[in-house]
Amino acid sequence: MMEVSPTLPAWVAIVTSILVLLGAALTLIGTIGLVRLNNFYSRVHPPTLGTTLGIGCVLLASMLYFSVVKQRLVVHEVLIAIFVTITTPVTLMLLVSAALRRDWAIGDPSVPVPPGLPEEAERPEPLPESDQPTS
Amino acid sequence: MSAITRRVLPYPLLSVFLLIMWLLLNQSLSPGHLILGSIIGVAGGLATSSLQIPSGRVRNLHLLVQFAFIVLYDIIRSNIAVSRIVLTPGRVAKSGFLTVKLDIRNEYALAILACVVTSTPGTVWVNFDSAKGELLLHVLDLVDEDEWTDLIKNRYERLLKEIFE
Numbered sequence: 001m002m003e004v005s006p007t008l009p010a011w012v013a014i015v016t017s018i019l020v021l022l023g024a025a026l027t028l029i030g031t032i033g034l035v036r037l038n039n040f041y042s043r044v045h046p047p048t049l050g051t052t053l054g055i056g057c058v059l060l061a062s063m064l065y066f067s068v069v070k071q072r073l074v075v076h077e078v079l080i081a082i083f084v085t086i087t088t089p090v091t092l093m094l095l096v097s098a099a100l101r102r103d104w105a106i107g108d109p110s111v112p113v114p115p116g117l118p119e120e121a122e123r124p125e126p127l128p129e130s131d132q133p134t135s
Numbered sequence: 136m137s138a139i140t141r142r143v144l145p146y147p148l149l150s151v152f153l154l155i156m157w158l159l160l161n162q163s164l165s166p167g168h169l170i171l172g173s174i175i176g177v178a179g180g181l182a183t184s185s186l187q188i189p190s191g192r193v194r195n196l197h198l199l200v201q202f203a204f205i206v207l208y209d210i211i212r213s214n215i216a217v218s219r220i221v222l223t224p225g226r227v228a229k230s231g232f233l234t235v236k237l238d239i240r241n242e243y244a245l246a247i248l249a250c251v252v253t254s255t256p257g258t259v260w261v262n263f264d265s266a267k268g269e270l271l272l273h274v275l276d277l278v279d280e281d282e283w284t285d286l287i288k289n290r291y292e293r294l295l296k297e298i299f300e
Contacts, residue, residue, distance in 0.1 A: 033221035042230045045275040048256040053214040076159040089253040096261050115262035
């Protein structure tokens, strides 16, 4: 649903473009970080740039643009922000817990005891170097 | 609140949020959508009551608003910090796990803290051990452990405690 209005004020066009570009840039930086960082736990962090300020900028741009074009307040984008914010922690917690269990099971000494296992649970023997999974 | 109201609206706040959500989704304030949204709000509240969710209450709305602005500021600040780590060539962040002892036990306060910790790039909530009251976090830029503990304890937990407990 793309509507181009000939009466769109210049300042709205400029602010919308800046917000969309900023949001896209943050999401791109997040994905670059995903590739560039060196282990799973560090890689979890950068994509959250896209799900916080990145999505925030794009939603603000959308609200501003459509409020002006449709001549009324368009704010239902707020719902996207709320749903993304309350659902990402669940995904990240599950991902990190799964990774912890994997690394713990192969005897990685740098990770803490994963959730659900007793503190004094015996740490498994590290795998021989050749069998280490590449993360 | 009378017994009948309590039976029809076990979670008034949830019902109001469902109504607002319905109106936002339909982008309308027409009487038809108001009625339909109210029905959904009441039905949603009744359906939720069978889940037996612990009841919580916001004790200080003013502080909650203040907390929201603090979090917004922190999200922007940590976005910049993580961008800098990613974009600095050759920089390897010293990341690691961190355990923080928490005093809050309120489910809603903990849920909000989980959203806040995850929404600020650079920190991820891994697990909360409710028996020991220990929160396990992963921090991307773990140069100074005390600084992060201080952030969680004094900046967030203290306020959440005042808001919910």
